Amino acid sequence: MSNVVFNRASLSTTDLPSYQGISIADVSLIDSECLAREALDALMAAEVIGFDTESKPTFLKGEESTGPHLVQLATESRAYLFPISGLHVTNALKIILESPRVLKVGMGLGNDRSALKSRLDISLTNVLDLGEVLRGSGHRGTVGAKVAVAHFFGQKFNKSKKTGTSNWANHQLSERQQLYAANDAHVALVLYRAWARSVRSH
Template identity: 65%
Template sequence: MSAPAVSRDDLAAELPLYPGLPLAQITLVLTEADLAAAGQSLLAADAIGFDSESKPTFRKGEVSTGPHLIQLATDDHAWLFPVSNAAAHPLLRSVLEAPGLLKVGFGLGNDRSVLKARLGITPQNLLDLGETLRGPAHHGTVGAKVAVAHFFGQRLQKSKKTGTSNWAARQLSERQLLYAANDAHVALLLYRAWLKTRQPGG
C-alpha cells in the first residue's frame, strides 16, 4: 500500500513558527518625531522591505480607495505610515522614489500602480521576490509562506481575518500592527537569505 499523500500544508504545520518582529520594534508613524526617526533609518539603508495594505472592498463594482497603510522595514525596525497622514507623503516619496535604495517585497505590481494613482508616487528600484524566487522553470509566483519555509525552515502564520480587516481605521489593533510590519520585514530578511545563496560557497 502506498503512503498517504502529504500536502505542503501538512509539512508546513510541522515547522516551528516564524517569530517576526515584536511590537517594540514597530512604529506607527504619526508625529514629527516619528517622521524624523523613520527618515533617518530608512534613507540610511541599502535595502528595505516594502508592502502596503488597503481596506477591502465587498460590494460589486466598489472601487478601492487604498492604499491606506504603507509599510517600510529596515533589518531591525518596521515603520508603518497611515496614508491619511499627509505630513508623511513627502518622506514616502523621497524613500520610494530613491533610485539607490532597493525596495523588496512580494506582489509589488499592484503597489506600484496604486501609489502612482493615489499619491503620485512612482516607486523606483523595486524587487518583487515573488517573481525573483520562482526561477525560470516555475509558473506563477512564490509567496512569503513558501519562501519562509524554504529559507528559514519556519512557518509564517498569516491571519486572513487580519489581512482583510479595516486598514483605514483611525486606530489599528496590535494584530494589525504585527501583521503589517512583518509583511514588509520578512521580505527584507528573505532577500538577505536569498543573496547569501547566490554568493560563492552560499
C-alpha cells in the same frame, strides 16, 4: 537572477516551528511629523529595506479599492508603518520610495506601483519583487512569504486571514494589525538576505 525553483506542493508547513518575526516593541506607527523625520533618516541610511502595503478590502462587486491605506517599510531592526492620512507621511514616503539609491524589496507586490502612482503621485523606484524572482522563469504566479520562509528557514510563517482582511483605513490600528503589517515588510527583507546568501554560495 535565481536558479531557485520552488515546489509549493512539497513545502508543507504543518509541522514546522513558528517563525517569530519582529516584535511590537520594534514597530513604529508614523503619526506625526517628528516620527516621519526619524523614520526618513533611518530608512534612507539603509541600502535595502523591506516594503509592503495594506488596503481596506473591497467586498462589493465592481467596488474599486481606495488603497493603499498603509505603507510598511522595514530595516533589519525596525519596522515603520505609514498610515496614508497626513501630508508629513506622504512627503517622507515620496522621498524614500522614489529614491534610486535605496532598494525596496517586497513579496507579491502586484499593483502596488500603479496604486501608489494614482493615489499618492509616488513613482516607485528601485524595487524588487522577491516573489517573482523566486518563482523562476517559465513559471506562473508568485512565491509567497509562507513558502519562502518554509524553504529558507524551515519555519511556518503564520498569517491571520481575519487580520489581513481587516479595515486598514481605521484611524487606530490594533496591535494585531500593526504586527501583521510590520512582519509583511520585515520578512521580505529577511528573505532577501537569505536569498542573496544562497545566490552567492552557488
